Amino acid sequence: MSDAPALADDLLTGAREIAAFIYGSPSRANVRRVYYLVETSRIPIFRLGGALSARKSVLLAWIEAQERESVARVA
Numbered sequence: 001m002s003d004a005p006a007l008a009d010d011l012l013t014g015a016r017e018i019a020a021f022i023y024g025s026p027s028r029a030n031v032r033r034v035y036y037l038v039e040t041s042r043i044p045i046f047r048l049g050g051a052l053s054a055r056k057s058v059l060l061a062w063i064e065a066q067e068r069e070s071v072a073r074v075a
Contacts, residue, residue, distance in 0.1 A: 010055045018045070018054050022063075 012018050015038075019030035037043035038052060044062050045054045 010057050012054045012056060013051050015052050018052060021056060
């Protein structure tokens, strides 16, 4: 068996779910931030039937990479 989470547990669908996962709140401002990140190709998303979708595991890895890059610039 793989250690990867089941797809149903790993999948986020829609900007509201993605915003809630990243920012802790699906507020209007956070949803707009998600759309901005999508429009500027700064976030790892894909479309499923036209809906924005993302894997939690991929977003966590992306956030960790952003942190490492930021720390490396400061050091």
